[in-house]
Amino acid sequence: MKKLIALVLALMMLVPAFSVADDLPVIKIGVYEPASGDSGAGGKQETLGVQYANAKTPTVEIGGTTYKVELVMADNGSSTDKAPSAAQKLVSENVSVVLGSYGSGVSIAGSDYFKDANIPAIGLTCTNPQVTAGNSHYFRVCFLDPFQGTVLANYASKELGATTVYCLGELGNDYDQGLITYFKQAFEALGGMVIVDSFPTGTADFTSYLTNATGYNADVFFCPVSIAYSTQIIQQASAQGLEIAILGGDTLDSNVVADADKGTNVKVVITTFYQEGANAEFDEGFKAWLNENPDMMTNNGGNDVISAVSVMGYDGYYVALAALQAAGSTDGAAVMAALPSVEIDGVSGHIKFDETGDAVRTSAFVKTVNNETGEWQFVTEQTVD
């Protein structure tokens, strides 16, 4: 009996091998994103952008042959200790190019595996300079933290009239700590005072940190943290009756955060890559696609509000296709050589790389949550001199 079961199970494993039957040759693009952990929600939304682009353009012509694009997903679990195995999975799957990741720390952790395998990577929303600095294989389509930090500092000082800012980041998180450092530099240059605290991973109780901000008479609470932590902070701020604005980076740009702020009196202001309404064609297409696919809708947090990270995923996919076409080959090294000269007009703006491999970006969108409807509202498009 046991042997029979074992035989049946073994035969079942063969079934998928037969079911794959497609006449087109396949090119693999790796999606290196967190699908679980603290950044799981953000990673899934970023992946949605890639998946939508893939659904829209499932094939690519490389060197005269039409290839079917297959997305290979690897969950880096939002943590730097799970990142290597996810990166190795993509390497062993022989992907031609990698997209991701949400979160700079995991991008850095996976970077060397792609480098050793001669696979180029395109960062979608990882904003820490160290991701691409000194790397010829890592590119990026979004803006960087020194820029974002300066934009936020300018906004806090000029628009919110802040003189003291309380910053809170996760201990050991490259993204949080990096952005806070750049914010601090820029804000102190503007003549303000910055107080920085860090909380250990896994913290749920932020009440004392909020009390600290009040204790220092801070004018702004700056917390560029993961979505899971920011929802906690917003809700606890509401319970404590925090009167100052909460300022955040691109990670907070999620409908999950807007939902948490709905019905409270907490003002949340963030900088991000895209504002819904800037490209009507993309907005409509993406929403229609979400509404057709209930699973995707769940991954987007249960509604069809567009996150900026999805837009970056979408643009990143087309950058990858453009690079593959320019390379005329599916070989990673060739794609890497072609990437620096790739230019496309993406949904988030014109994308062109500088000598480090970073997209040239000069403006960021500032958004705030409407406390009544729980939706993101456009405030301004901020540039830095």
Added chain:
Amino acid sequence: MWDTIFPYLLSGISVGGQYALIAIGYTMVYGILRLINFAHGDVFMVAGIIMVYIAASGLPLWLCIPLVLLITVAVGFLIERAAYRPLRSAPRMSVMISAIGVSYMLQNLVLYITGGLNKQYPTIPGISDTVAIGAAKTKVVTVITPFLVIILVVALVMLINKTKIGMAMRAVSKDFETSQLMGIKINNVISMTFIIGSFLAGVGSILFFTNYPTVIQTSGAMPGLKAFVAAVFGGIGSIPGAVIGAFIIGIMENIIKGLDVILFKAGVISAPLGLATFSDAFSFALLIIILVVKPTGLFGEKVTDKV
């Protein structure tokens, strides 16, 4: 000065109470089975997730709460039945590994069900409201927690000291084999221990997640670890010890988070020192000091090895 410290104290008492409810589960199971039930923090997290899904199904809230407690108790009971009871005669290390396995299994199960997305805990009318105490604003649940903990602990101590099952528990914790020979049905006693522990973890989860309303699969890890530290700190096996240990840990970590502000306002320091970063380090350092000075914890019984 008092106005500065008070909000931290309030946060500390509240989170301490929630740690206490989890710590009792650790300490009771240890007292009876000499097993550190690593899955206990995850039972606490599972209770939170169950609440999210039951409330989302549209049941009225007065029905949700007892239902959540009932299911949590069932989960705790089943874990003991499936993962610990078959290993009763195995070396203690095997049971501990089994507990670690259960812990990972629960986390991954929840990861699978939720897809790794954080879930919003439902708002419970009454205890989720904001209340002002002096200069500090907080949720009603913060104020209720310490009183509820005291009531539950008194009830538990009465149960252990005054009832037949309580007497059986005390006997089993003193000498496992002899009590078995004296006709105590130890399997029932152990099941009862897990039922009580899971029930308290369920109550703790309602209080905790009402305060900090985001649940993910790792939500149980940190509170579980802190509660375990509290149980060891108070002397593992001792219920009053676990409760007092939990309150001390909760208050300590919140005071340290705010120490910069307190010192700053008192004029002791002129610029923040960044001490808040060390809040966890302080709690664990405190544990080490206590264990060095008093290896059995604050209220732990001295164990004499019988030859």
